[in-house]
Amino acid sequence: MDPAVEPAREPATDPGLNTAVERYYDITLDLYEELWGEHVHHGFWDEGQSPALDGADRHAATDRLVRELVEHAAVPAGSRILDVGCGIGGPALQLAGPLGCTVEGVTLSARQAARANEKARAAGLDHRARFHQQDALSTGHPDAAFDVVWAMESLMHLPDRPAFFAEAHRLLRPGGTLAVATWAVRDGALDADERALVRQILQHQVMPDFSSLEEHEGLARAAGFTDVAVADWSAAVANSWDPAFARIPQIDRGPAAMRDLARTRGVDVLGFFHAGPLMKKGFDTGVITYGALRAVKPRP
Numbered sequence: 001m002d003p004a005v006e007p008a009r010e011p012a013t014d015p016g017l018n019t020a021v022e023r024y025y026d027i028t029l030d031l032y033e034e035l036w037g038e039h040v041h042h043g044f045w046d047e048g049q050s051p052a053l054d055g056a057d058r059h060a061a062t063d064r065l066v067r068e069l070v071e072h073a074a075v076p077a078g079s080r081i082l083d084v085g086c087g088i089g090g091p092a093l094q095l096a097g098p099l100g101c102t103v104e105g106v107t108l109s110a111r112q113a114a115r116a117n118e119k120a121r122a123a124g125l126d127h128r129a130r131f132h133q134q135d136a137l138s139t140g141h142p143d144a145a146f147d148v149v150w151a152m153e154s155l156m157h158l159p160d161r162p163a164f165f166a167e168a169h170r171l172l173r174p175g176g177t178l179a180v181a182t183w184a185v186r187d188g189a190l191d192a193d194e195r196a197l198v199r200q201i202l203q204h205q206v207m208p209d210f211s212s213l214e215e216h217e218g219l220a221r222a223a224g225f226t227d228v229a230v231a232d233w234s235a236a237v238a239n240s241w242d243p244a245f246a247r248i249p250q251i252d253r254g255p256a257a258m259r260d261l262a263r264t265r266g267v268d269v270l271g272f273f274h275a276g277p278l279m280k281k282g283f284d285t286g287v288i289t290y291g292a293l294r295a296v297k298p299r300p
Contacts, residue, residue: 017157017159017206017208018108018135022108022109022110038059038062038063038088038089038090038093038119039059039062039063039065039066039087039090039091040087040088040090040153041062041065041087041090041091041152041153041181042062042065042153042181042237042240042290043058043060043061043062043064043065043237043239043240044061044062044064044065044068044233044236044237045061045064045236045237045239046236047235047236049239050239050242051239051240051242061239061240062090063094065152065181065237066090066091066094066095066152067094068233068236068292069150069152069179069181069292070095070099070179072179072229072231072292072294073148073177073178073179073292073294074177074294075095075099075101075148075150075177075179076147076148077099077100077101078099078100078101078102079095079099079101079102079146079147079148080101080102080104080145080146080147080148081095081101081102081103081104081146081147081148081149081150082103082104082105082106082139082141082145082146082148082149082150082171083095083103083104083105083106083150083151083152084106084136084149084150084151084154084164084168085106085107085136085151085152085153085154085155085157086103086105086106086107086112086113086116086131087107087112087116088112088115088116088119089105089115089116089117089119089120089129089131091150091152092105092116092120092129092131093119093120093123093125093129095129095150096120096125096128096129097123097125100128101128101148102128102129103128103129103130103150104130104131104132104139104141104146105129105130105131105132106131106132106133106134106135106136106139107131107132107133107134108133108134108135108157109133110133112131113131113132113133114131116129116131117130117131136151136154136158136164136167137158137160137163137164137167139171141171143170143171144171144172144173144174144176145171145173146171146172146173146176147172147173147176147177148172148176148177148178148179149168149171149172149176149177149178149179150179151164151168151178151179151180151181151182152180152181153181153182153183154182155180155182155211155216156182156183156205156207156210157206157207157208158208159208159209161211161216161219162219162222162223165178165219165220165222165223165225166223168223169223169224169225169297172297173297174297174298174299174300175296175297175298175299176296176297177294177295177296177297178220178225178293178294178295178296178297179292179293179294180216180292180293180294180295181233181290181291181292181293182216182290182291182292182293183210183288183289183290184210184211184212184213184216184288184289184290184291185198185210185211185212185287185288185289186212186286186287186288186289187212187213187214187215188212190287194285194287197278197281197282197285197287198210198282198287198288200274200278201275201278201279201282201288204274204275204278205275210288212289213230213232213289213291213293214230216230216291216293217230217293220293220295221295224297224298225295225296225297225298226295226296226297226298227294227295227296228293228294228295228296229293229294229295230291230292230293231291231292231293232289232290232291233290233291233292234283234286234288234289234290234291236290237290238283238284238290240279241276241279241280241283242280243276
């Protein structure tokens with residue numbers, strides 16, 4: 001082998017983390033769906049807007065986040081899309097419905113994949129949207145299989161983000177687009193209190209660490225992407241953790257109910273309830289950020 005050529009690096013997988021993520025989403029699937037509906041992700045509002053208490057506002061805001069990423073990444077109608085971390089299929093069904101895309105969704109949670117397939121059948125979209133329990137870094141798809149790799153709020157669970165960008169590059173056809181929306185952390189050094197807050201969020205949300213938006217941009221470029229564009233959406237999505245939107249307190253019926261829930265589902269489920277106040281503090285202090293990334297695989 002030419003010493004100047006580095007061999008391909010195998011992704012650093014963490015079976016223990018994958019199992020923890022799978023379990024978290026298995027045991028919280030009905031909680032998320034009961035409270036947040038079709039989407040397990042943030043909403044998007046214009047400056048000065050606040051979330052209303054009614055469900056229509058919640059659904060409009062989460063639907064809008066999908067549309068904003070479609071617009072930011074210029075996702076073409078009719079695209080073949082790999083949805084990394086598809087959840088219960090909310091964004092994928094928007095892509096398959098109004099945009100007429102064909103979507104393959106992957107998630108570590110078998111329950112999420114099954115529920116997403118149920119929803120696709122109910123919507124009459126199962127011919128264009130299919131969901132599988134798979135590791136996003138080892139889907140088995142061939143090179144250049146997709147027009148778009150879509151990752152909405154899933155990168156935070158991946159311990160090897162360079163491997164994700166490399167795999168997305170491999171899976172995209174030349175000229176194809178990577179579309180990412182992700183939680184992030186403020187760039188630069190954090191003080192002790194800020195680091196403690198981040199550690200709590202990571203623990204309760206079953207995530208290995210956060211990257212800054214600037215780091216995401218660097219990883220995309222290092223993987224060979226061009227036309228990389230990053231947008232900071234922190235202010236637009238921060239209201240998602242307002243109690244009127246997150247609604248987590250509405251099912252917190254006191255210590256006895258929490259003990260019963262932990263007994264029946266396992267103590268991990270309690271992280272769902274701790275997340276809201278921690279994330280709100282993160283956005284309020286600017287420690288937690290949120291952004292969108294578009295990147296293009298260059299043509300030969």
